[in-house]
Amino acid sequence: MAYKDEQLHEEKVFKDPVHRYVHVRDRVIWDLIGTREFQRLRRIKQLGTSFLTFHGAEHSRLNHSLGVYEIVRRILVNFADRPNWNHEERLLCLCAALLHDLGHGPFSHSFEKVFKLDHEEFTKAIILGDTEVNKVLKKVSKDFPQKVADVINKTYEDKLVVSLISSQIDADRMDYLQRDAYFTGVSYGHFDMERILRVMRPYEDQVVVKESGMHAVEDYIMSRYQMYWQVYFHPVTRSAEVILTKILHRAKALYEEGYSFQMEPTHFISLFEEKVSLKDYIQLDEAVVLYYFQMWADEKDPILKDLAYRFVNRRLFKYVEFNPNLQMKEWMELHQLFIDIGLDPDYYLVVDSSSDLPYDFYRPGEEEERLPIHLFMPNKELRELSRQSEIVEAISGKKRTDHKLYYPRDVILQLPDDSQEKKRILALLHHSE
Amino acid sequence: MLDNHAKLVKVIASSAGIVGRKKLQKIIYIMKKLGYPFEEKYTFHFYGPYSEELSLRMEELTNLGFVSEVKESKSNYYQYRYQVTEEGENFLEHSPVDLSNLEAIVNDMNEKSSRFLELVATMLYFDDLDKADTERKVQEVKKKSNYTKEDMKEAWEFIEKIKH
Numbered sequence: 178m179a180y181k182d183e184q185l186h187e188e189k190v191f192k193d194p195v196h197r198y199v200h201v202r203d204r205v206i207w208d209l210i211g212t213r214e215f216q217r218l219r220r221i222k223q224l225g226t227s228f229l230t231f232h233g234a235e236h237s238r239l240n241h242s243l244g245v246y247e248i249v250r251r252i253l254v255n256f257a258d259r260p261n262w263n264h265e266e267r268l269l270c271l272c273a274a275l276l277h278d279l280g281h282g283p284f285s286h287s288f289e290k291v292f293k294l295d296h297e298e299f300t301k302a303i304i305l306g307d308t309e310v311n312k313v314l315k316k317v318s319k320d321f322p323q324k325v326a327d328v329i330n331k332t333y334e335d336k337l338v339v340s341l342i343s344s345q346i347d348a349d350r351m352d353y354l355q356r357d358a359y360f361t362g363v364s365y366g367h368f369d370m371e372r373i374l375r376v377m378r379p380y381e382d383q384v385v386v387k388e389s390g391m392h393a394v395e396d397y398i399m400s401r402y403q404m405y406w407q408v409y410f411h412p413v414t415r416s417a418e419v420i421l422t423k424i425l426h427r428a429k430a431l432y433e434e435g436y437s438f439q440m441e442p443t444h445f446i447s448l449f450e451e452k453v454s455l456k457d458y459i460q461l462d463e464a465v466v467l468y469y470f471q472m473w474a475d476e477k478d479p480i481l482k483d484l485a486y487r488f489v490n491r492r493l494f495k496y497v498e499f500n501p502n503l504q505m506k507e508w509m510e511l512h513q514l515f516i517d518i519g520l521d522p523d524y525y526l527v528v529d530s531s532s533d534l535p536y537d538f539y540r541p542g543e544e545e546e547r548l549p550i551h552l553f554m555p556n557k558e559l560r561e562l563s564r565q566s567e568i569v570e571a572i573s574g575k576k577r578t579d580h581k582l583y584y585p586r587d588v589i590l591q592l593p594d595d596s597q598e599k600k601r602i603l604a605l606l607h608h609s610e
Numbered sequence: 611m612l613d614n615h616a617k618l619v620k621v622i623a624s625s626a627g628i629v630g631r632k633k634l635q636k637i638i639y640i641m642k643k644l645g646y647p648f649e650e651k652y653t654f655h656f657y658g659p660y661s662e663e664l665s666l667r668m669e670e671l672t673n674l675g676f677v678s679e680v681k682e683s684k685s686n687y688y689q690y691r692y693q694v695t696e697e698g699e700n701f702l703e704h705s706p707v708d709l710s711n712l713e714a715i716v717n718d719m720n721e722k723s724s725r726f727l728e729l730v731a732t733m734l735y736f737d738d739l740d741k742a743d744t745e746r747k748v749q750e751v752k753k754k755s756n757y758t759k760e761d762m763k764e765a766w767e768f769i770e771k772i773k774h
Contacts, residue, residue, distance in 0.1 A: 332736075502674045
């Protein structure tokens with residue numbers, strides 16, 4: 178029997194708090210799960226710094242990847258006898274679902290911004306490079322690794338396959354919304370996924386939803402909206418993210434200045450020099466990063482020491498709402514006041530915007546900007562979701578952006594009470610509250 | 611402060627306005643590929659390279675009042691027209707950005723259709739491939755767009771032009 182068709186003698190199951198069980202029967206999937214690169218995802222948290230806000234949010238990218246695989250497996254069971262679906266693509270879909278986040282690094286978002294990395298590029302590199310994952314995929318066929326990489330990169334010829342893994346209603350989002358809700362403990366993020374899976378249909382080159390399932394999809398959109406504000410965009414998580422980013426900037430700046438670290442930052446050197454090899458990247462995980470942060474909390478450099486201490490011990494920055502248009506003058510004054518009291522504003526006075534985060538809302542957009550969710554109407558026509566659903570239309574039109582100003586309030590409060598700078602800084606910040 | 615926002619305002623200010631979100635998406639992507647220091651992250655979508663980060667940043671700029679967005683209703687979709695406001699001009703004065711010689715390149719692109727810019731952006735997305743493979747890949751991922759050999763030729767010429 179060809180390797181691609183090989184089945185395990187007995188079905189393997191993983192207990193899962195979101196989907197109850199993740200079922201594996203294909204030998205290829207089982208072998209991929211056992212690879213070193215996939216197992217590395219255990220050491221990378223799905224929600225990055227959110228664990229500092231929601232103590233339960235310690236789940237890993239491995240949990241999520243298995244979840245996405247399971248959702249796609251269930252969709253494909255439903256698709257099996259549908260017209261427009263090519264059953265030959267089944268294994269490709271399952272592999273792409275399982276491996277779609279393979280290139281995520283520790284605290285991906287901040288690392289990518291500071292060190293100019295791209296986790297999608299590393300996913301591709303792991304799949305196509307000299308790795309255990311590549312060896313498994315190549316056993317299927319010589320061109321199979323490239324096909325998997327193309328699906329994940331969304332450049333695969335068959336767009337229907339791509340849209341299962343990545344679209345505005347895909348297995349990726351359906352898993353992370355429910356999983357993140359479960360592990361953070363919030364009561365949002367729930368929707369009737371079974372119903373959505375039942376009404377999903379392959380239609381030409383996209384996955385559409387039967388009009389009768391619109392209310393289940395509305396629930397999904399609402400859950401996306403609520404999770405955005407309640408979890409992903411939580412101001413305390415953003416504070417942790419700001420500090421994390423500043424630690425990385427500071428460490429990099431020190432390295433470039435020739436600063437002598439007490440402990441050689443071996444794992445970071447290729448990042449600082451922006452010459453990260455695949456081997457360097459795979460070796461990096463959150464355990465390694467947090468070890469360095471512990472060390473840096475004892476560094477001589479006062480800024481790196483302070484920021485690392487803050488992150489490790491959860492001494493986060495406070496924030497006020499900030500409007501860069503109406504408060505430009507206040508910001509300029511604060512900038513100077515921070516310099517006057519010996520705080521470097523590049524590290525201690527930070528404007529954080531909603532666009533600094535990697536999450537999104539449902540966006541109908543304009544024609545051909547981005548593929549929206551389409552309902553399959555009884556007259557066999559397609560209709561964009563927000564044109565049919567008043568709820569989705571209402572959410573789509575809402576103002577969804579904000580800006581916050583983060584600063585170390587504890588340091589300001591420790592200034593002498595008769596300090597003119599202290600009074601003025603607090604007055605300016607209170608004015609913003 | 612808000613350096614990435616300021617760069618976008620500067621691009622829009624360098625023209626009389628940009629019509630179409632898709633056009634703006636492709637203009638910024640093409641400029642990024644030419645080496646302009648934009649930091650918006652792009653991934654490949656149905657209609658070519660797309661940046662959610664850029665979409666959200668534009669939403670922020672319009673909510674802040676730095677850019678005006680006029681929604682025009684077309685037969686079965688909406689189209690958006692972007693222009694820099696007086697407040698946006700003021701913001702640029704306080705947030706100087708290092709982007710020079712913008713006018714010519716932005717206007718060159720602005721004169722083209724968003725369909726054409728989508729082709730150019732997609733070709734640049736596959737710039738690790740050679741010319742023949744790029745064309746083959748573009749046809750593969752954009753079957754529905756029905757780009758002709760002539761379109762491809764025009765796109766290559768346009769890429770050469772804007773590179774110099």
